[in-house]
Amino acid sequence: MAAEKQLDEMDSLARFKKEFYQTENQIYMDGNSLGLMSKRAEAKLLEVVESWKIHGIDGWTEGKDPWFTMAENLSARIAPLVGAKPHEVMVTGSITSNIHQMLSTIFQPSGDRFAIMVDELNFPSDIYAVESHLRLRGLDPATAMKKVRSRDGFTLELQDIIDELTDEVAIIMLPSVLYRSGQLLPIREIAEAAHEKGILVGFDLAHSIGALPHELHDCGVDFAVWCHYKYMNSGPGGTGGLYIHERHHDLLPGNAGWFGSDKAKQFDMDHSFSKAEGAGAYQIGTPNIFSMAPLLGSIEIFEEAGIEAVREKSLQLTSMLRELIAQKIPALKDVTPVEDAGRGGHIALAHEEAARICKALKEAGVVPDFRAPNIIRLAPVALYTSYSDVEKVVERLKAIMDNEVYKNFSNDRNVVA
Ligand SMILES: Cc1ncc(COP(=O)(O)O)c(C=O)c1O
Numbered sequence: 001m002a003a004e005k006q007l008d009e010m011d012s013l014a015r016f017k018k019e020f021y022q023t024e025n026q027i028y029m030d031g032n033s034l035g036l037m038s039k040r041a042e043a044k045l046l047e048v049v050e051s052w053k054i055h056g057i058d059g060w061t062e063g064k065d066p067w068f069t070m071a072e073n074l075s076a077r078i079a080p081l082v083g084a085k086p087h088e089v090m091v092t093g094s095i096t097s098n099i100h101q102m103l104s105t106i107f108q109p110s111g112d113r114f115a116i117m118v119d120e121l122n123f124p125s126d127i128y129a130v131e132s133h134l135r136l137r138g139l140d141p142a143t144a145m146k147k148v149r150s151r152d153g154f155t156l157e158l159q160d161i162i163d164e165l166t167d168e169v170a171i172i173m174l175p176s177v178l179y180r181s182g183q184l185l186p187i188r189e190i191a192e193a194a195h196e197k198g199i200l201v202g203f204d205l206a207h208s209i210g211a212l213p214h215e216l217h218d219c220g221v222d223f224a225v226w227c228h229y230k231y232m233n234s235g236p237g238g239t240g241g242l243y244i245h246e247r248h249h250d251l252l253p254g255n256a257g258w259f260g261s262d263k264a265k266q267f268d269m270d271h272s273f274s275k276a277e278g279a280g281a282y283q284i285g286t287p288n289i290f291s292m293a294p295l296l297g298s299i300e301i302f303e304e305a306g307i308e309a310v311r312e313k314s315l316q317l318t319s320m321l322r323e324l325i326a327q328k329i330p331a332l333k334d335v336t337p338v339e340d341a342g343r344g345g346h347i348a349l350a351h352e353e354a355a356r357i358c359k360a361l362k363e364a365g366v367v368p369d370f371r372a373p374n375i376i377r378l379a380p381v382a383l384y385t386s387y388s389d390v391e392k393v394v395e396r397l398k399a400i401m402d403n404e405v406y407k408n409f410s411n412d413r414n415v416v417a
């Protein structure tokens with residue numbers, strides 16, 4: 001029996017594959033951008049729609065998953081995935097809105113400590129959020145937003161990050177996993193180095209939550225933000241999440257709203273704000289219930305599968321993928337760090353024809369994504385990818401490269417992927 005078939009037979013997570021909707025003969029490698037829909041996510045969404053139909057306004061407090069406490073209940077279940085205490089996590093907002101909330105709450109610039117450190121490879125929305133936040137505080141991003149430079153255009157060196165932790169830096173905010181290269185940064189080392197210099201630390205977990213375990217509380221990370229629409233499979237625009245270390249819980253939210261109230265007092269309608277205890281205080285307005293409901297289904301899958309097992313299989317899948325590519329398609333330059341501890345859930349391949357290779361892959365029944373200027377991302381998501389799928393992806397990619405099939409397409413990007 002072929003090696004990949006044997007691995008599939010021994011795969012303890014294989015049973016979850018059939019829980020996801022997948023187009024026949026298509027191999028989905030884009031769960032790092034938008035995860036697939038599971039039957040459980042769909043069922044929960046329909047259940048919550050039904051509760052609106054049946055209960056009307058009383059759906060806030062009645063039914064199986066009352067809306068008034070849905071976010072709080074979900075947060076306690078998400079907390080283990082980020083290595084936090086339940087009251088340090090809140091399912092709310094989006095990555096970008098949560099960055100604004102965290103900065104407006106935690107960032108206290110003083111005369112000589114006024115800068116926010118980011119990196120030059122970060123996702124644009126995070127950069128826009130930091131820049132606009134600095135402007136709101138009357139600071140000039142040209143001097144108050146520092147960027148860690150990349151030596152190779154794909155990854156960051158720990159030493160370069162540490163070297164940038166200078167006296168004027170108040171906060172460093174970095175991705176856990178870089179969205180293009182898939183590099184996983186050493187969260188603990190960065191947090192320790194920053195704290196030694198009195199600098200607060202925030203992480204964007206967009207590309208790591210649901211792909212690998214975290215230890216935010218133990219690492220002493222001050223805040224984090226993430227989405228649930230990638231590896232957590234909660235659907236497009238699914239409600240995001242934030243973590244704030246309990247040592248900051250006395251801080252008033254920078255952007256307050258009535259859903260940050262103590263729940264017992266919220267409907268007293270008092271004009272004086274009674275802050276919720278814990279991360280719940282950093283919610284703002286009415287939660288988007290239908291955007292949160294699918295997470296009730298998808299979190300169950302993680303509770304059953306276990307994030308350690310998901311990570312173990314993910315590492316095997318990404319190793320197998322990159323080894324086969326190195327053997328069979330040397331023209332593609334693998335830019336993801338080699339060590340297991342240095343990568344997230346996807347592999348990034350650089351090639352000057354990347355945009356049209358992605359188009360050819362889609363036509364051949366593989367869904368990758370392209371990120372400008374020259375990156376093909378392939379995410380073999382552990383919950384719905386088999387070892388045989390990986391083998392087929394490499395075969396199809398090899399045929400595209402060997403026969404120059406990509407030349408049938410234009411080398412410009414599509415709108416999204
Ligand atoms: C690292 C990172 N930050 C931010 C975003 C976007 O954030 P939002 O959920 O606010 O659209 C993404 C993906 O879209 C991302 O990959």
Ligand SMILES: Nc1c(O)cccc1C(=O)C[C@H](N)C(=O)O
Pocket residue numbers: 032033034179206237371416
């Ligand atoms: N958030 C997205 C969206 O609203 C539309 C399309 C794609 C996305 C993404 O998540 C892109 C993703 N963060 C990336 O790494 O490219």
